[in-house]
Amino acid sequence: MNAQLRAEQVTVSFGAVKALDDVSISVSPGGIHAVIGPNGAGKSTLFNVLSGVYPVTSGTVVFADLDVTKSRPHKLVRAGLARTYQNIVLGHVTVEEAILLGRHHLTRAGFLRCALRTPGARAEAKAARQSVHHLAEMLGLADSLHRIATELPYGDQKRVELARALAAEPEVLLLDEPVAGMNGHEKDEMTELLATIHARGDTTMVLVEHDMRMVLSLATHCTVLDFGRVIADGSPAYVASHPEVLRAYLGSAHAPREVTP
Amino acid sequence: MTTIDQTTSRPTQAVIRGVALALIGVAVCVAPLYLDTFWLRTGLTVASAAVGAIGLTILVGTTGQLSFAHPFLMAGAAVTYVTLADNPVNTAHLGLGLPPAAAAVLAIFAAGALGLAASPLASRLSGIYLGIATLSLVFIGQHILENWTAASGGFFGRPVPPMSLFGLSLADSPTPPVLLGVPLQREELLWYLSAAVIVVAWIAGRNVVHSRVGRSLAAVRDSEVLAATNGVNVRSAKRGAYIASSMFAGAAGVLFALTTGSVAPETFNLGLAISFLAMVVVGGLGSVAGACMGAAFIAGLPLLLQEFSDQLPLIVQTGEAGGMQASTATSYLAGALIVLCMLFEPRGLVGLATRGRSLATRALRRTRILTSRATHN
C-alpha cells in the first residue's frame, strides 16, 4: 500500500517571518489532497518541507518510516516521493533528458559502467528511454523530445515537469501549482490528465492550486493555509463554505477562484 | 516536380560519419611516418592537453564545479609515475622499479585519490570560492614537490623513464621497429600511444556525458535542489565527477611527462591551470569534442607561433626584443577568444562548428533545390 506522508506541528521561520506556524497535515494514501490558501500563505514552503528541501525550525515530518527532517532529499525519492515546482526548474537539457532524470533512482549504472557502456548499462538506458517515450506519448510531448526543454511553450514545460515526476513512479506526488499560467483549455487538459493518472490507482497526489474549480473537481481532501497556519481541513465542499476560508480569501483581496500569481 | 528530401537522411549521415572517422584514423596512423619531430611534438603536447581537458570539461562544464586543480593532479600523477617506474639502481631519486605500464595505471589512480581527497571542498563551497580553494591546491602541490626533492627532483626536476608496453620500450633505440620503411623512434611511438589514450578518453568522456551519470551531473550543475529531489545523491555525484575528472588529469599528467621527458614541479603552475580552463571555455563547456578543439588551440598555438616566429609579424623568438613572445601572443589570443565566446558563442568552437555545419547543409540543400528546379523547368 501507499506510503504515509505526515507533518506534525511544523514551524518554519525565515528570520522574523513564520512561513509555517504549527502546521499539521496528514496525507491519506490513495487520495488527492489539495493545499490551498492566498499568496504567501506558506504552501510552497510546506512542499519544500515535505520533500526535505527546507529544514524545519520545529516539528516532525514523516514519510514512509523516514524522518524527513533528517533525510537528504534523494532518500525520499527512493522511498517513493516525487515533486514538481511552482517555478519550473528544467535546466539546459532536452525534453528527453529532462524526463530521463526522473528515472535516475530506478537505474543503477555508475561512472565506470556508463563510461564503458556495458551491456547492462545499455539495456537499462534503453528501458528507461522506452518508458520516457511512453510517458511523452501520454502527455503529448512525443514531438518535442529532442528540443531544449526551456525553449518549449510554458504549458509544455509544465507537462515536462509532470512527466519527469511521473517517470520516477512515485507513490506520493507533490504538485505545486500544476496549471498556473495555463489557459483555460490547457487547464482542462491537465485536470483530465491528473484524474486519469490518479484513476490508475497507484499514486497519491498532493496538489497546491489556486484554481478552485480544479480543486473541487479533483480533490478528495483539502487543507487551507493562511499566514502559515492551517485554518481549515476537510472535504473540498466543507472547506469551500468554511467562514474562515471565505474571510481569508476576501481579506486578502483574492477570491478562491481564479488567481494566477 | 519531384519531392526532394529536406534533410540529409540518417543513414547518409552515418555513412558520412563512418567514412570521416576511417579517414581520420588512417591519417593519424600514417602521420608520424611523414611528419617531422616538431609536428610530432606539437601533436603529443596537444594530445596530453586534450585528455586533461576532456576530464575538466566533465567537471566544469557538465557538473558546474569550477576547478583550477588540474595541474596539481597532473603533477601528482606525473611524479607518481616517475617514482614508481624509475629503476632504484640507476636513479639518484626515489624509484621503485615497477613496470612502466603498471606505474602509469597506478599514477592515474593516485590522481583519482587526490581528486577524492579534494572533493569535500565542492560540497562546502561553490562558484568562485570553490575555484579559489582549488587554486590553492596548485600552490600547495608545487610547494610540496619543490621540497620533496627525492620524489620530484626539486627545482630542476627529474628525467622520466620511458613507457614500455608488451616488451617494446617507447624510446629512441639503435634498432627501432620499422613501419613501411620508416624507423619508429620515441616520438613516433609516443604518437601511437597518445592516439590510443585520446581515443579511450574521448569515448569514455562522451559515454559518461551522455549517460545516466552525465544527466545527474548536469542536474547538479543546473540546480542542486532539482538534482536532489530527483533522486540524485548530490554529494556522491560531485565526488564521482571529481574522481573521474582527476583520473583524466592523471592520464594527461603521465602523457605530459612521457612527452617532455622530464618532470619539474615548476611546470604545473597557475598558468597551466588557466590554460586548461581556457581550453574548455573556448572549446565549449561540457563538450568532449570542444575540449579537444580547445586543447589543440590553446596548447598547440604557442608552439606553432614559436616555430614560425620568423615568418610572422610581431612574434619574436624567446629572448629577442622588438616583438611579442609566442606564449604572450597566445595568452592575448586566448583571452580575446574567451571574451568573444562569452559574448557571441557560449558554446565555443563546438558551437561554431555546429553553426558552420548547418550553414553548409542549408547551402547544399538550396543548391540541390535550385539545380532540381533548373532541370525540371
Ligand SMILES: Nc1ncnc2c1ncn2[C@@H]1O[C@H](COP(=O)(O)OP(=O)(O)OP(=O)(O)O)[C@@H](O)[C@H]1O
Ligand atoms: N527561502 C525563503 N527565504 C525567506 N523567506 C521565504 C523563503 N521561502 C518562503 N519565504 C516566505 O515565506 C512565506 C510563504 O511563502 P510561500 O512561497 O510558501 O507561499 P505560497 O503559499 O507558496 O505563496 P504563492 O501562492 O505565492 O506561491 C512568504 O512570506 C515568503 O516570503
Ligand SMILES: [Mg+2]
Ligand atoms: Mg507557492
